[in-house]
Amino acid sequence: xxxxxxxxxxxxxxxxxxxxxxxxxxxxxxxxxxxxxxxxxxxxxxxxxxxxxxxxxxxxxxxxxxxxxxxxxxxxxxxxxxxxxxxxxxx
Numbered sequence: 001x002x003x004x005x006x007x008x009x010x011x012x013x014x015x016x017x018x019x020x021x022x023x024x025x026x027x028x029x030x031x032x033x034x035x036x037x038x039x040x041x042x043x044x045x046x047x048x049x050x051x052x053x054x055x056x057x058x059x060x061x062x063x064x065x066x067x068x069x070x071x072x073x074x075x076x077x078x079x080x081x082x083x084x085x086x087x088x089x090x091x
Contacts, residue, residue, distance in 0.1 A: 027061065030065070041057065
């Protein structure tokens with residue numbers, strides 16, 4: 001008899017990125033927020049300082065997006081490879 005997953009486990013599965021489309025949607029949402037925050041920086045800090053903060057907020061999203069995509073690739077590769085047998089590890 002199978003045990004049903006708990007409600008906490010069901011809810012936690014909603015926050016797992018399962019494919020590249022979901023990852024892209026999350027990165028897009030982060031980029032929109034970053035651009036909005038950059039606009040606020042430009043109005044609060046006119047000149048070079050505002051432009052630098054705008055650039056920093058956008059670059060942070062690019063770095064996070066690259067990390068998310070890399071994690072998706074490594075997770076997919078990890079699932080494709082079978083785990084080594086215990087005898088292979090000891091040898």
